[in-house]
Amino acid sequence: MFSRLRLAAFDMDGTLLNEQSQMTEATKEACRLLQASGCKLVLSTGRTYASAQLPIGGFAFDGYVCSNGATVLEADGTLVQHAALPLEMIQQAVHTLRQEPIYYELHDTESNRWMVQEDRERIETLIEEDASVEGVSLRRFSFYEWSRVVPLAEMMQRIATGESKIVKLFVWHPVPEALVPVREQLERWSDQADITSSGKHNVEVIPKGVSKWEGLTYFCRKWGIAPEQVMAFGDAENDREALSNVGFPVVMENASPAMKELARFIAPHHDEDGVARFIRERVLADG
Incomplete structure (x- = not known):
């Protein structure tokens, strides 16, 4: 066979x-x-x-x-x-994600995992809450070892100039149900991006097609x-x-x-x- x-x-x-x-x-x-x-x-x-x-x-x-x-x-x-996500869509999606009590990263073509400095304290609190939740250790490693943290204005500038080509938005929460309204909000860009997941604790936004x-x-x-x-x-x-x-x-x-x-x-x-x-x-x- x-x-x-x-x-x-x-x-x-x-x-x-x-x-x-x-x-x-x-x-x-x-x-x-x-x-x-x-x-x-x-x-x-x-x-x-x-x-x-x-x-x-x-x-x-x-x-x-x-x-x-x-x-x-x-x-x-x-x-x-x-393939990169559309510039305007990223800007709007980041603004939406910043209103939610969630963990999120922006991934680029160079394997960088970007975080917005203004949101770092809130995200750190989230990943320190429950060590028993699936993926917490990986999130902590990413947060402390992999992430590149910049002010929001600098992040938007890097995206606008093409210095950073964002290929994925990664969203995570220790409680899967908390991702339901977040995913619903992200669906507004379903004509420009595909919404998927690699596990019950995350939502991933990637370029359309x-x-x-x-x-x-x-x-x-x-x-x-x-x-x-x-x-x-x-x-x-x-x-x-x-x-x-x-x-x-x-x-x-x-x-x-x-x-x-x-x-x-x-x-x-x-x-x-x-x-x-x-x-x-x-x-x-x-x-």
Whole structure:
């Protein structure tokens, strides 16, 4: 069945990574074996390229689809394709987000995660509230280690001049229900941007028509690979387009029932080396 497989694409959080946001040694070894069989491996993630590098520990993927497809990079990290959000839409959306008690970042083509200085104290209070909530440790790491903090006026100036090309707005809250009204407000720009999510605690705004699948088609064209020769692993809403277009859609056991409806295959839970087990027990075992 899998003899025609030529490309495997992996979502990260909730899929390739365990609950500690790590790519385990078992997963790395299974991916090496798959790669050695002649299959190209591509990371397909909502993360920026820089934040995607940390948990994979130097594993050599053949390409990267980052920021939900808004940036596409070669194996060496060279940016080969990108799409930016419209200037006026960003300005208006940031003004809207600043009125809400939420965590938000602006991601650009250079993997920078921008924060507005005037909102930093409010955001810090939010991420210090509950250490048990999914993603809090990652949010804290981003807040203290990755984020570039500038005054609002400077941020708007960087965007206006094109010095910073914003490819994604990332919104997070420890209480998923709190994101419902925020998402509703962001929907007013649905003619200019797509609203998606990589988990129940976040909302992600990306350029219209951009998706992980759209990013993966760059590599399909480059390597002469047909959609039916592609396998995609995923678990969340931002994996929908990829799972809907590939020949081998694999959804994780931890995914929602709605996402499992897209599956041709179900892989074990992401915190139980689900990707590694599926590769070894199904793909490689099938020859």
